[in-house]
Amino acid sequence: MRPAPSGLTRSLTRCALFFLPFAAALAAAPEPIKVGQFASLTGKEASFGQASRRGVVLAVEELNARGGLLGRPVEFLVEDIQSKSGESATAVKKLIARDGVVAIVGGNASTNALEAAPICQQAHVPMIAISSTNPRVTAMGSYIFRACFIDSFQGAVLAKFARDHLHVQRVALLTSMSAPYSVGLSRVFREHFTAAGGEVIAEQKYSEGDKDFRAQLTALKALAPDAIAATGYYTEAALICSQARDLGITLPIFGGDGWEAPQLLELGGKAVEGSYYSTHYSAESPAPEVRAFIAKFRARYSGETPDAVAALGYDAMLLLADAITRAGTTAGPAVRNALATTKEFPGVTGHTTIDAERNTSKPAIIVTVKNGRVQFVSAVTP
Amino acid sequence: MSEFLQQLLNGLSLGAIYALIALGYTMVYGVLRFINFAHSDVFMVGAFIGYYMGKLVPEGTLWGGLAVLGAAMIGCALLGMTIERLAYRPLRSAPTLNVLITAIGVSLLLEYTGQVFFGAAPRNFPAIFPVRNFSLGNVIISSNQVIVIVVSVVLMVVLQLIVYRTKIGTAMRAVSLNPKAAILMGVNNDVVISFTFGLGSALAAAGGILYALNYPSIDPLMGVMPGLKAFVAAILGGIGNIPGAALGGLILGTVETFVSGSQFSTYKDAIAFAILIIILLFRPAGLLGKFTVEKV
Secondary structure, three states, X not given: OOOOOHHHHHHHHHHHHHHHHXXXXXXXXXXXEEEEXXXXXXXXXXXXXHHHHHHHHHHHHHHHHOOOEOOEOEEEEEEEOOOOOOHHHXXXXXXXXXXXXXXXXXXXXXXXXXXXXXXXXXXXXXXXXXXXXXXXXXXXXXXXXXXXXXHHHHHHHHHHHHHHOOOOOEEEEEEEOOOHHHHHHHHHHHHHHHHXXXXXXXXXEEOOOOOOOHHHHHHHHHOOOOEEEEOOOHHHXXXXXXXXXXXXXXXXXXXXXXXXXXXXXXXXXXXXXXXXXXEOOOOOOOOHHHHHHHHHHHHHOOOOOOOHHHHHHXXXXXXXXXXXXXXXXXXXXXXXXXXXXXXXXXXXXOOEOOOOOOOOOOOEEEEEEEOXXXXXXXXXXO | OHHHHHHHHHHHHXXXXXXXXHHHHHHHHHHHOOOOOOHHHHHHHHHHHHHHHHOOOOOOOHHHHHHHHHHHHHHHHHHHHHHHHHHHHHHOOOOHHHHHHHHHHHHHHHHHHHHHHHOOOOEEOOOOOOOOEEEEOOEEEEHHXXXXXXXXXXXXXXXXXXXXXXXXXXXXXXXXXXXXXXXXXXXXXXXXXXXXXXXXXXXXXXXXXXXXXXXXXXXXXXXXXXXXXXXXXHHHHOOOOHHHHHHHHHHHHHHHHHHHOXXXXXXXXXXXXXXXXHHHHHOOOOOOOOOOOOOO
16 A cells, blocks of 8 residues: 555646647637527428527527627527427437537427426426417426417417407317417417407317318308417418318408418418417517517528517527526526526517516517518507 | 208318228229338329429419329329339238338338428418309308319229229239239239239329318328328228228218317317227128138
């Protein structure tokens, strides 16, 4: 049991001296901060994934042009979940375990966010859901936040709009039973609409990926409602509108922010004319921050006008950047605490204040389709 | 009453499409005794050929629509024969299970090649036929539904004529009854099998176009559910039996529509499959199938 030979100490010192120049070189090029997104870049919800990714990328590029965060560049990674259930969990696991991201920005359809949230929570990696409006998403854990309003607000807005603007008394619901978003929105709408003196006369159901809604629509038509609320996503909404018009149903049809996609107009064509939906922002808004965002977005993506999901993606990324800056570190718990104390953060979709349930309240915009374009109808503030 | 008639019409037009796809399954089974799982993806390719051809002809004309339909049927007939030549013929003497697995492989190959070439996002199928709605009292008949039913009936009659009134049809039935005896009688089995695949695939293409006309959002995985339903329809009617496949398709489409229109719409697939199980319990060979004892 002799003390360690001095030769070892000497060689260790020499080693350290040898590596010093490399350490200096590493300090010169700081390690990037990795941020990951999971999104449906393909499949039937591809519009959400593509739009939100464009928003996030625009924000990341702006941050890097300004010198990055904490003096480090931001590296953005995205995983395609192909609009399939089960893929979100895999994508988020990969982003956290293999790529070592410090935070996740992502989650469009609520069902995907619900899959990813437990994994982020367990790994203590903060997650900001972009457009997942189902209330259960942030209830998954203390590391889960969101950049958009929630369905308890959206459902109330739609109910109020149906009563006060459309002046309808009897509404029929069409709900996608395999989408937690649609189920939740239908439930909240029913509560608020009935409370406002209206009547929900029937609720017909379908599943994600269905293409034939004639049977449900024929059954609804026989009950003679004043309007139809279709609370699912845009692919189905477009088919519902066109099949309803084929069956001679001329009633107004309306839905939530799941309708927000250029494909609604492409797939629905003339049939979606005169339909309404609630969303997070309007590209027609005169607010200076909205105009500036649209100008930057158009310059970056060859003239394309950003939709609400793109605006939310942009806001979500900047929310995260703000939290990392305030935390002064990328450690999960510190960033989480900084996110939880976000107050009046100015964004394109309104000011964000994170409440105790890690939600935010933002104004909802009602839009309509007119002459092949989405037009602003009214804004409802919480 | 008008609601009932409307649902019946919706159901029949859906069922007619299932029937067209089911015919392809049943014909291949009749001749080769195996289920061609790639059939539902030939259906998808048919819709995509229609999508690209639809851009070349003026929208909403009868001749344009028929030209697109014809082109898709020819294209898919060639595709079906190619699949048979490359994937199934080398396995002609192998056990049926090997061919079955190969069929699943071809199906996945078509689906994911489709995702590479066509992209996974749904596309809007052009209105290639003229669109008009007719109303009979409270029942609204769309011209697309009329086209679906008329085209399906015409194709089924033509198929029946081919199988029972032509030489190649006689050869098909001969191969179906006993392939070895057919060879001894001078039938060229390869030609007959190739023709069967071509015919079945052409019907799948017609089904694809008609489906896309009624539900104008097409994607590379669009064939999976209708394919499964048509497969069930073929078994329901008695696999290997051509009128049975047509009957099975119509029954399945109608039942599915009536269940969708009721309060149990979430269970529509479960109920459709439950009906299949009940029918097979009482008639194991399907509605029109004949149960034959295997000779040892």
